[in-house]
Amino acid sequence: MVVRKHISFGALLLLLAALAAAPLFAVFVQTFFRDGSFSLDTFLATLQHGRVLSTMRHSFLLGLYVIAATTCIALPLALIRTKTRLAKHDWLDLVFTIPFMTPPYIGSMGWILFMQNNGYYEQLFATAAPSSFFSIAGMVFIMSMHLYPFLYLMLKNALVRMNGSFQDAALVYGTNPISNWVRVVLPLLLSSYVMAALLIFIKTLAEFGTPATFGKRIGYPVFTTEIHQYLSRWPVDIPAATSLSFVLLGVCMAVWYMQSLVSQKFAYGIHSGKSSMQTRQVKSLPITVCAYLFTGVILLLSIGIPYFSIVATSLLDVRGDGLSWSNLTFSHYVELFSFQSSGYHAFMNSVGFAFVAASIASLLGFFTALYVKNASSKRQKLIDLTSLLPNIVPGIVFVVGLILFWNASWLPATVYNTKWMPILTYIVLFLPYSVQYTKAALSQLDQSIDHANSIYGPTAASILVRVWLPLLAQGVLAGWIMTFIISMRELVSSLLILPPSVQTGATFIYSQFEQGNVSLGMAMAVVTVLMTVVFLYVVEWLQRKALVKQHG
CATH class of the missing domain: 1.10.3720.10 (MetI-like)
Known part of the structure; x- marks a missing residue:
């Protein structure tokens, strides 16, 4: 070259x-050297600290919860975009990437402003927002609204590339459509799903914005916020920060290794130039209505509400006076x-x-x-x-x-x-x-x-x-x-x-x-x-x- x-x-x-x-x-x-010699003392002492163990447990559970929540959002969306009349609306893919490209801390702030006491939920519906939102469930929800586009695009692309002959064979020899999906399509999606899910797990562990805003509010420390705290608050604890960083690094490297194994051992040739699944769309009216409703709700939750909160707050003259035309101003800009x-x-x-x-x-x-x-x-x-x-x-x-x-x-x-x-x-x-x-x-x-x-x-x-x-x-x-x-x-x-x-x-x-x-x-x-x-x-x-x- x-x-x-x-x-x-x-x-x-x-x-x-x-x-x-x-x-x-x-x-x-x-992490491992003291006075020029190798030592595990500091590393092991950090791992034995009760707060560090709690942080590790919080982080791993958060990663698993977010994988489950993003799956419940992304898989139906991928099916909707390949099997219903919404398959022709390619502009939706660009719209779905907006939450992923939005800084997580901004999306989190939008939801906090909407759901807090005297927030926009209370102002719009004249009733207090559910207090249960400010919990680990709310944190998982916010992070899932940010990360679902990543899993959605992986699953949707796998479905689009899938060889139509698999479905044809399933229709000939299968017992019913649900059985065909469970026994034929879902196994073929498994490789793409596992790879994307592992990457979401890593992204969740490495995320700082939402844990620093929402997680701090509910008292849910994770790897990133604890490392930041060790380095930003007096007295600075560099050994603890590096030890926790090394644990996070080790976990992420292990997950990356698992992801590479999955991509090597469980990859299937699912495209041969024949008809794709996208050409066989379900045009049933009830399914079409449900598809539009589900897509609209996801867009409302991932883009509409947080963006409404952000824009509305930026235009308020006096926050305590709430939403009203007389209280809007561009003075902040x-x-x-x-x-x-x-x-x-x-x-x-x-x-x-x-x-x-x-x-x-x-x-x-x-x-x-x-x-x-x-x-x-x-x-x-x-x-x-x-x-x-x-x-x-x-x-x-x-x-x-x-x-x-x-x-x-x-x-x-x-x-x-x-x-x-x-x-x-x-x-x-x-x-x-x-x-x-x-x-x-x-x-x-x-x-x-x-x-x-x-x-x-x-x-x-x-x-x-x-x-x-x-x-x-x-x-x-x-x-x-x-x-x-x-x-x-x-x-x-x-x-x-x-x-x-x-x-x-x-x-x-x-x-x-x-x-x-x-x-x-x-x-x-x-x-x-x-x-x-x-x-x-x-x-x-x-x-x-x-x-x-x-x-x-």
Whole structure:
């Protein structure tokens, strides 16, 4: 590959290792080494602490509950989108991704505002909201409303790809339609379901936003909130934070290993070019009505209610006066974008940090993707694995490692406590997006391009600028956009690594919510969500354009 003329395997591996592997090594050293010698004492003492054991139990139970709840939402939706008249409405897939792309802490705040005492539920229905909502059941509900699109898309895509001959054979030899579904279709879905469920389990364990807002309110500590507490409250307990981080890392790595085993051993060829299940739709009126009702309820619960709460709160002049036309104002948005306001500075910090991080990550992802290509050699596989580590490891573990690594006494200089620290953190956490989007664009190119470059290319630099960059521009841009919008909304790393007196949009929303100035915080949340939706649409448009070009 042409990139190997510009950067050696050793240089690329060293760069990626310094970004991704070194922080994890720092966590390992801090957990298991004392005074230069290996020791399990601190790690075992942390695990024996009653609060830590309770936290681990809370986290595992939460993960299992969320898997069960997302299954009850995603499986019916997948069937509805492939077996009913709603199958033709492809725009629904984009709508269903909105909850997943909405920062979890914002969705959680929306539900808190709706269900709390004198909240919007009470104002709209003139009765108190059920107090049982503020419980582990409510927390599972909120997290499921955020994560169900992930499982839904996996199951729906598996159903769409499923070979129609399986259903034909089942109809010929099966006893009844329900038996056919149980004995034929569901086993074929098992591989996709287990893989997605395990990933949801990891995402639940690694989630910080909802546990930090809703979980804190009901007294339900989990891995991420406990690690954050050990590092953010005096006295700082670094050994406890790293020990708990290592436990979280170990659990997630084990689940990732299980996921890889499932994908290898239980994958089936379910597509052969014949008719798909999508062509055989159930057109019964009762089923169609139920499908529309179920879809509408899910959209109302996952998008309508939390977004209503967020927007309404951002427009209230005096929160205590409740919902009324006379109590609506845009003053919070005016204050937010006043040049001297703290909200404006926080927003511009978010834009600046995210822009720089996305640009550097896109450049690094471009070179990494060109080197890795199809990962056919051991060196390519090693580079690929190193670049994708942040997708496997929970973000808060990386943040702890970055804090430890960049505070090491042997470093001649450090970016810690400077504005480069959040930029570096965003690059590390979200580099996989740039790599994956560029690799996806690269996989669509014919091998002959590489051969032609080798023969006719004047210089390696010319080939990079005049051939590969234009061909991969859509993938690079899509990776840049995803890195930008996720960096804009990142919360847990920003809370832990921002320099003193520096805020981003995410920390501004969190602090305003905690301090009671909710309307101003929700105005920032509305702006953040709007930017996310717009950029998400741009990424979707780029992908459609690339698909049309590929088949055109």
